[in-house]
Amino acid sequence: MKFNSPVETNLFDDAKIIGKPTQRVDGPLKVTGTAPYAYERNDAAPDALYGYPLGAAIGHGRITAMDAEAARNAPGVRAVVTTLDIDPLEKGMNNVARLFGGNEVQHYHQAIAVVVAETFEQARAAAARIDVTYEEGEAADLDLDAAFRRVEGSGEPDTLFGDVDAAFRDAAVVTDQMYHTPGESHTMMEPHASTVDWSDGGDMTVWTSNQMINWNHQSIATTFGIEPERIRVESPYVGGGFGAKLWLRADAVLAALGSRAAGVPVKLALPRPMVMNNTTHRSATVQRIRLAANPDGTLKGIWHEAAAYCLPGGRGENATAQTPIFYAGETRRVKNHVLDMPLPETADMRAPGEASGLMALEIAMDEMAEALEMDPVRFRIINDTQVNPSDPDIPFSDRHFVECLERGAEAFGWAERNTSAGGRRDGDWLIGHGVAGAYRGALVLPSGARAILDGGKLIIETDMTDIGTGSYTIIAQTAAETMGMSLDDVEMRMAHSAYPVSSGSGGQFGAPSSTSGVYAACMALREKIAGNLGLQDPTFADGNVVSGETRMSLSDINEEVSAEDAIEWGDFQDGYAMGTFGAHFVEVGVHAYTGETRVRRMLAVCDAGRILNPVTARSQVIGGMVMGVGAALSEDMALDRGRGFFANHDMASYEVAVHADIPDQQVIFLDTLDGVATPLKAKGVGELGLCGAAPAVANAMYNATGIRVRDYPLTMDKFI
Ligand code: MOS
Numbered sequence: 116m117k118f119n120s121p122v123e124t125n126l127f128d129d130a131k132i133i134g135k136p137t138q139r140v141d142g143p144l145k146v147t148g149t150a151p152y153a154y155e156r157n158d159a160a161p162d163a164l165y166g167y168p169l170g171a172a173i174g175h176g177r178i179t180a181m182d183a184e185a186a187r188n189a190p191g192v193r194a195v196v197t198t199l200d201i202d203p204l205e206k207g208m209n210n211v212a213r214l215f216g217g218n219e220v221q222h223y224h225q226a227i228a229v230v231v232a233e234t235f236e237q238a239r240a241a242a243a244r245i246d247v248t249y250e251e252g253e254a255a256d257l258d259l260d261a262a263f264r265r266v267e268g269s270g271e272p273d274t275l276f277g278d279v280d281a282a283f284r285d286a287a288v289v290t291d292q293m294y295h296t297p298g299e300s301h302t303m304m305e306p307h308a309s310t311v312d313w314s315d316g317g318d319m320t321v322w323t324s325n326q327m328i329n330w331n332h333q334s335i336a337t338t339f340g341i342e343p344e345r346i347r348v349e350s351p352y353v354g355g356g357f358g359a360k361l362w363l364r365a366d367a368v369l370a371a372l373g374s375r376a377a378g379v380p381v382k383l384a385l386p387r388p389m390v391m392n393n394t395t396h397r398s399a400t401v402q403r404i405r406l407a408a409n410p411d412g413t414l415k416g417i418w419h420e421a422a423a424y425c426l427p428g429g430r431g432e433n434a435t436a437q438t439p440i441f442y443a444g445e446t447r448r449v450k451n452h453v454l455d456m457p458l459p460e461t462a463d464m465r466a467p468g469e470a471s472g473l474m475a476l477e478i479a480m481d482e483m484a485e486a487l488e489m490d491p492v493r494f495r496i497i498n499d500t501q502v503n504p505s506d507p508d509i510p511f512s513d514r515h516f517v518e519c520l521e522r523g524a525e526a527f528g529w530a531e532r533n534t535s536a537g538g539r540r541d542g543d544w545l546i547g548h549g550v551a552g553a554y555r556g557a558l559v560l561p562s563g564a565r566a567i568l569d570g571g572k573l574i575i576e577t578d579m580t581d582i583g584t585g586s587y588t589i590i591a592q593t594a595a596e597t598m599g600m601s602l603d604d605v606e607m608r609m610a611h612s613a614y615p616v617s618s619g620s621g622g623q624f625g626a627p628s629s630t631s632g633v634y635a636a637c638m639a640l641r642e643k644i645a646g647n648l649g650l651q652d653p654t655f656a657d658g659n660v661v662s663g664e665t666r667m668s669l670s671d672i673n674e675e676v677s678a679e680d681a682i683e684w685g686d687f688q689d690g691y692a693m694g695t696f697g698a699h700f701v702e703v704g705v706h707a708y709t710g711e712t713r714v715r716r717m718l719a720v721c722d723a724g725r726i727l728n729p730v731t732a733r734s735q736v737i738g739g740m741v742m743g744v745g746a747a748l749s750e751d752m753a754l755d756r757g758r759g760f761f762a763n764h765d766m767a768s769y770e771v772a773v774h775a776d777i778p779d780q781q782v783i784f785l786d787t788l789d790g791v792a793t794p795l796k797a798k799g800v801g802e803l804g805l806c807g808a809a810p811a812v813a814n815a816m817y818n819a820t821g822i823r824v825r826d827y828p829l830t831m832d833k834f835i
Pocket residue numbers: 326356357358359361463464465466467620621622623
């Protein structure tokens with residue numbers, strides 16, 4: 116099905132299942148601990164042995180010798196494969212550093228060996244007995260600030276319109292500040308893990324924890340140089356991804372090599388320290404933001420220049436992602452620099468770009484509002500735009516940012532807030548209130564599915580993943596609704612390379628794309644059923660197919676009927692700017708003597724088209740808000756500049772926020788309809804909840820204390 120023009124009809128306006136609060140269909144499996152995660156495939160690979168990885172102990176350089184004799188002779192060991200044993204493996208999709216093979220070390224904790232043993236402890240103990248001799252590379256300059264100063268002002272701007280210099284020269288009020296966001300780790304609960312059966316070196320089965328079945332499938336084929344047809348990939352349950360599991364990583368590669376060498380299936384989970392330095396992370400950013408405003412508060416100019424690091428050929432965080440499009444303003448200059456540094460690989464982490472960019476831009480907006488002596492909610496409202504600021508012929512498909520701010524201000528009690536920084540106290544706690552805007556792009560990707568009607572059951576097959584987001588549930592809702600059946604009639608089969616290729620889960624494109632693909636497959640199934648029965652334009656409702664005088668229960672159709680289709684997106688979407696919008700409101704207490712911060716309450720108002728399931732959508736948004744609190748207050752990959760690695764590589768020293776840190780979280784969905792986005796008029800929301808949450812905390816902390824901190828995380832030492 117090609118989605119070729121905006122939906123003008125009221126399709127799904129009377130929905131009975133879509134949009135209704137629905138508990139997770141996979142909930143019972145999860146809470147009873149019976150959902151089979153990748154490291155626990157005792158059902159599928161009961162004889163799997165234990166793999167344990169060894170990571171490089173230098174930041175970059177090469178390996179001159181490895182002595183694995185002691186490891187091979189250690190108790191219980193079945194196989195040892197070192198990186199010197201095999202040629203450098205090809206790189207899979209978006210792998211920047213090589214995952215294994217050869218003597219070159221590109222980053223700390225790069226995988227350099229795998230040990231297979233009968234127990235986990237034996238494998239771990241043996242791995243520690245591998246002797247490695249390194250030749251360290253030249254010390255590298257890892258000072259991002261200094262690197263930014265060297266490139267600042269250079270290169271073609273990514274976005275440039277209007278006479279920016281004149282705007283800044285003539286503006287009534289100008290602000291100009293530097294902001295820093297640190298490297299961040301996804302820190303999902305389930306580490307990268309795979310069980311692989313490549314025991315005869317022929318066909319390969321990979322039970323893994325991955326967001327993108329098809330990308331992963333292709334990458335495994337490329338990496339090992341084998342036909343995709345010989346590889347089966349399954350990832351039915353994923354204990355969090357946040358972007359870390361978009362790509363093939365070392366867990367699957369090492370388990371495969373270990374399996375081939377030992378002649379048995381092997382399971383391998385990356386130990387937490389290796390997750391931090393072996394896989395990917397969100398790069399730190401340095402950002403300079405200059406704003407120019409007229410006395411009435413309208414923006415005259417926005418100047419955003421940023422830098423991030425990555426390995427050569429990679430992508431760093433683009434903190435300027437939102438700046439061309441989020442706010443109105445007559446002129447703009449936007450430039451992002453990506454600087455090569457020999458550090459662990461950087462890649463996407465939840466809301467890549469906007470999450471970091473808004474951490475700076477939304478403080479800058481707060482600072483400008485203060486300079487203008489204007490309410491920060493009002494300042495944002497008057498700088499709303501309904502068109503792409505650089506191309507007024509491109510309207511937003513559906514944008515209700517102003518309503519987010521207004522509804523939020525009302526619900527939060529913004530009018531009662533503390534208006535003078537440092538001016539409100541509750542015992543030893545300084546109380547502050549903050550607001551920030553939220554924006555995240557609304558990407559959609561092609562997505563396919565198969566729908567099968569079999570003895571009154573509706574079976575949906577798609578390689579779509581559920582990374583904890585609720586895909587099983589919203590897809591089942593979509594299928595049941597489209598077929599006029601009940602949720603109990605739907606059987607979900609997902610996340611297997613044998614099923615039609617879906618969008619996968621990432622970039623908050625999963626929900627809108629995959630449900631559209633399932634809608635397409637179900638419409639194809641309806642057509643097939645109608646054809647088989649010789650019915651004209653039938654309706655499907657209450658488990659029946661009805662046309663004229665004919666009414667037949669779908670459970671009375673004895674023959675299995677199956678249809679496959681995919682959603683594809685027409686070029687008409689290029690004529691629109693598509694995004695999701697929101698506003699965050701936060702109340703904090705900052706301890707007057709210790710500087711300790713407690714988030715007292717948070718509210719997010721979200722504009723993301725039709726909300727397919729308010730239960731799972733709310734979970735996504737409050738999860739994002741918690742992540743935003745971590746980004747604001749504690750998350751910080753501590754770079755050892757001398758050695759080129761992150762020193763706090765575990766969950767004891769890389770501190771994330773948890774729900775219990777925030778006693779009161781509220782979410783309001785505007786639940787509008789975006790007929791340009793998808794046939795269901797829905798957009799993703801999984802990343803929007805993070806965008807703007809951290810700067811709302813930061814602005815509340817400023818409001819509480821009168822101390823403006825522009826370097827995340829906003830730890831207590833910066834407030835006393
Ligand atoms: Mo997301 S960072 O594309 O999983």
